[in-house]
Amino acid sequence: MTRTGATRPHPAAPPGVSSLSSIRPFRRLWIALSVSGLGHWLSVPALTAMAATLTRGDDAAARAQAVGGVLVALLVPAVLLAPLAGAALSRLDRRLTLLVADALRFLIVLSVPLLDALPWTFAAAFLVACVSVAWSAVAATAPAGLVPAELRPAARRSAARAMCWPAPVAAVVFAFVALIAKGAFGEGDRADLALYVTAGVFLAATAGVAALGEVPGSEPVETFSPVKTLFQGPRVPGVRGLGLAVVGVALAAGAVVAVARVHTGHLGGGDAGYGAVLTGLTSGLGFGLFLGPRVLGPFSRRRLLGLAVIAAALALVVVSLVQNLVVVAFVTAFLGVAAGAAWSTASAVLAGDEPSDEPSDDPAQNRPDAFPRSVALVTALVVAAAVPPLAGVIGSRHYDLGDGDYDFQGTGAAMLIAGLLALLAGLVAFRRLDDRHGIPLVADLRAALQGRVYTPPEQAAPEDRRVARRERGVFIAFEGGEGAGKTTQARLAAIWLRDHGYDVVATQEPGATKIGMRLRAMLLDRETTGLSSRAESLLYAADRADHVANVIRPAMERGSIVVSDRYVDSSLAYQGYGREQPVEDIARVNDWATGGLIPDLTVLLEVPPRTGLGRLSAPADRIESEPDEFHERVRAGFHALAEAEPERYLVLDASRPQGELSREIQYRIREILPDPIPAGTEDVTSTFPIITD
Numbered sequence: 001m002t003r004t005g006a007t008r009p010h011p012a013a014p015p016g017v018s019s020l021s022s023i024r025p026f027r028r029l030w031i032a033l034s035v036s037g038l039g040h041w042l043s044v045p046a047l048t049a050m051a052a053t054l055t056r057g058d059d060a061a062a063r064a065q066a067v068g069g070v071l072v073a074l075l076v077p078a079v080l081l082a083p084l085a086g087a088a089l090s091r092l093d094r095r096l097t098l099l100v101a102d103a104l105r106f107l108i109v110l111s112v113p114l115l116d117a118l119p120w121t122f123a124a125a126f127l128v129a130c131v132s133v134a135w136s137a138v139a140a141t142a143p144a145g146l147v148p149a150e151l152r153p154a155a156r157r158s159a160a161r162a163m164c165w166p167a168p169v170a171a172v173v174f175a176f177v178a179l180i181a182k183g184a185f186g187e188g189d190r191a192d193l194a195l196y197v198t199a200g201v202f203l204a205a206t207a208g209v210a211a212l213g214e215v216p217g218s219e220p221v222e223t224f225s226p227v228k229t230l231f232q233g234p235r236v237p238g239v240r241g242l243g244l245a246v247v248g249v250a251l252a253a254g255a256v257v258a259v260a261r262v263h264t265g266h267l268g269g270g271d272a273g274y275g276a277v278l279t280g281l282t283s284g285l286g287f288g289l290f291l292g293p294r295v296l297g298p299f300s301r302r303r304l305l306g307l308a309v310i311a312a313a314l315a316l317v318v319v320s321l322v323q324n325l326v327v328v329a330f331v332t333a334f335l336g337v338a339a340g341a342a343w344s345t346a347s348a349v350l351a352g353d354e355p356s357d358e359p360s361d362d363p364a365q366n367r368p369d370a371f372p373r374s375v376a377l378v379t380a381l382v383v384a385a386a387v388p389p390l391a392g393v394i395g396s397r398h399y400d401l402g403d404g405d406y407d408f409q410g411t412g413a414a415m416l417i418a419g420l421l422a423l424l425a426g427l428v429a430f431r432r433l434d435d436r437h438g439i440p441l442v443a444d445l446r447a448a449l450q451g452r453v454y455t456p457p458e459q460a461a462p463e464d465r466r467v468a469r470r471e472r473g474v475f476i477a478f479e480g481g482e483g484a485g486k487t488t489q490a491r492l493a494a495i496w497l498r499d500h501g502y503d504v505v506a507t508q509e510p511g512a513t514k515i516g517m518r519l520r521a522m523l524l525d526r527e528t529t530g531l532s533s534r535a536e537s538l539l540y541a542a543d544r545a546d547h548v549a550n551v552i553r554p555a556m557e558r559g560s561i562v563v564s565d566r567y568v569d570s571s572l573a574y575q576g577y578g579r580e581q582p583v584e585d586i587a588r589v590n591d592w593a594t595g596g597l598i599p600d601l602t603v604l605l606e607v608p609p610r611t612g613l614g615r616l617s618a619p620a621d622r623i624e625s626e627p628d629e630f631h632e633r634v635r636a637g638f639h640a641l642a643e644a645e646p647e648r649y650l651v652l653d654a655s656r657p658q659g660e661l662s663r664e665i666q667y668r669i670r671e672i673l674p675d676p677i678p679a680g681t682e683d684v685t686s687t688f689p690i691i692t693d
């Protein structure tokens with residue numbers, strides 16, 4: 001609501017600190033971790049390619065097994081040794097640990113091309129992976145030690161990103177280095193150069209960490225046992241099918257990685273082709289992780305998860321059958337997108353279903369992603385151990401198809417089997433996860449594409465249907481982040497409408513009714529601490545239910561124009577995107593609370609959070625005091641909602657002058673206005689007000 005006065009700094013920002021990137025030591029550590037991450041991801045294709053180079057004289061089965069052996073060596077420490085690392089690492093100096101980890105990996109990787117022996121390549125892969133377990137555990141918590149307490153959650157998320165984003169870059173670098181190596185050595189693939197480059201990256205990371213100042217260990221280094229977590233099951237009981245969904249995704253993505261080096265060799269691609277396929281997979285994964293639940297906002301996340309697994313499995317089936325390297329790289333990228341979307345959707349499903357128990361001493365119990373991570377890791381290990389030998393056992397088959405030959409390699413057959421198993425896992429997971437039994441999938445998808453939750457006609461409440469038929473008014477909502485100018489523009493619109501003869505009800509959320517005012521006080525009071533996200537969502541929905549029942553619907557029935565400062569989309573953006581709860585759950589609760597009442601027009605006033613918050617003068621309330629990241633998510637949420645339903649939205653850049661904005665809003669409102677004088681009255685008076693600017 002409007003408050004006038006001077007601007008003020010955002011309350012979540014400590015003095016002089018606007019964001020993580022403005023904290024120099026954090027920024028430097030983040031860069032050093034990104035460089036280490038690049039080395040970490042480069043070591044995977046470099047070491048597997050070395051195994052393939054060293055078995056070049058052998059048959060395809062031996063080569064596949066050598067590559068699989070390196071992958072197993074890279075995965076075993078993460079599965080078996082991680083639980084031992086946590087307690088020991090907490091006692092060590094963080095900076096020194098990161099420094100030693102990078103230096104050790106530099107030396108080990110450098111030794112591989114120098115010794116040029118397969119057994120040492122396996123041993124080196126195992127040693128690198130052991131060091132990487134320690135490095136990633138420390139890297140996950142170290143940046144949080146460099147920032148104020150309120151920025152620590154954001155620092156942890158940022159650290160996780162620093163370790164992940166280099167994966168597609170590493171794949172591209174590997175592909176380029178392979179091309180250069182092929183040109184330079186001119187005698188088939190040589191992985192030496194990729195290993196030297198990887199060692200060089202680790203050396204650069206070592207120098208980067210050495211140049212850092214102290215890294216305080218303010219947070220314990222927590223690791224968990226994937227095997228134990230697997231048997232404990234998900235932190236949230238009752239997410240049936242989630243484990244199977246993760247198995248399906250890990251099976252599909254893991255099978256491609258397990259045989260890609262040898263398969264691309266069959267397709268004439270060598271190391272560069274291997275790099276191209278890995279680039280497709282990793283960049284697809286990144287894109288899918290970003291897209292995840294953002295796509296199809298109102299669609300059930302559980303359904304989305306099942307569908308994403310099925311899509312990844314079908315992509316693997318196509319990859320297994322196609323004999324063209326370019327097509328294989330593109331379909332693998334699609335597989336990556338589906339797998340990434342499945343992963344982030346699974347995380348959202350788990351994050352949205354809050355655990356019923358108290359925080360536990362077991363780190364795995366406090367991490368929503370511990371279970372899917374464990375399932376993925378163990379599945380990847382089994383795939384790396386089983387798929388390459390399976391490819392070797394099957395061997396190659398030659399088919400004469402009359403007008404052309406078809407060579408079906410063991411690697412393709414092994415991927416086909418993995419793809420069919422992943423498809424089965426996806427189908428069963430979809431059935432188990434489905435929380436919309438009886439709702440036709442196609443209609444549900446179509447409605448989600450239009451930005452709404454599908455409700456079968458027979459399920460709409462009889463009273464709501466009756467009211468819907470009688471409604472004659474127009475409903476306009478103003479939405480946007482803090483200080484965007486909603487109250488200002490809603491008031492200007494109401495005045496303009498009244499000036500033109502309309503009966504206007506100007507209202508707002510939360511707090512338009514007596515009960516609503518009490519709810520507003522509870523919701524916005526900074527003294528309200530520890531309110532769970534679900535309770536917050538329900539309180540906003542309760543305010544809205546009262547608002548619709550006592551203010552909006554009666555006004556609509558009278559034929560008034562209702563102008564509301566905030567409505568359901570605020571809950572989708574703040575409680576859904578902002579609080580990272582499943583948006584479709586919030587949509588469903590609000591659909592019920594409002595009897596499905598949707599505005600005829602939603603004006604979205606778009607302004608960067610800092611600008612909007614800077615416009616406010618009163619002390620920040622509970623929601624305004626949330627950190628920048630929260631408000632950025634809210635902003636992105638409003639964007640996504642408007643994009644999903646463009647015909648209902650008018651999106652405006654709210655940093656423009658107020659007068660310009662209100663004129664544009666008037667133009668748009670005009671398109672949906674009814675006759676301002678009720679039909680009967682017009683028969684009697686024969687008058688018709690003229691609308692002017």
Ligand SMILES: Nc1ncnc2c1ncn2[C@@H]1O[C@H](COP(=O)(O)OP(=O)(O)OP(=O)(O)O)[C@@H](O)[C@H]1O
Pocket residue numbers: 001002003004005480481482483484485486487488489615616654655656657658661
């Ligand atoms: N287009 C604009 N340009 C600059 N300042 C504006 C603009 N629109 C509104 N303001 C000013 O910004 C402040 C906040 O405006 P307003 O209360 O309308 O925002 P709001 O979106 O309703 O805020 P809240 O989210 O707190 O309800 C007021 O001081 C208002 O005068």
Ligand SMILES: Cc1cn([C@H]2C[C@H](O)[C@@H](COP(=O)(O)O)O2)c(=O)[nH]c1=O
Pocket residue numbers: 001482509510524540566567568570571572574575623624
């Ligand atoms: C309706 C609604 C509101 N909020 C938040 C958004 C704001 O921070 C406050 C309302 O304050 P305003 O000054 O009146 O805009 O509540 C929310 O989080 N969810 C909602 O549904």
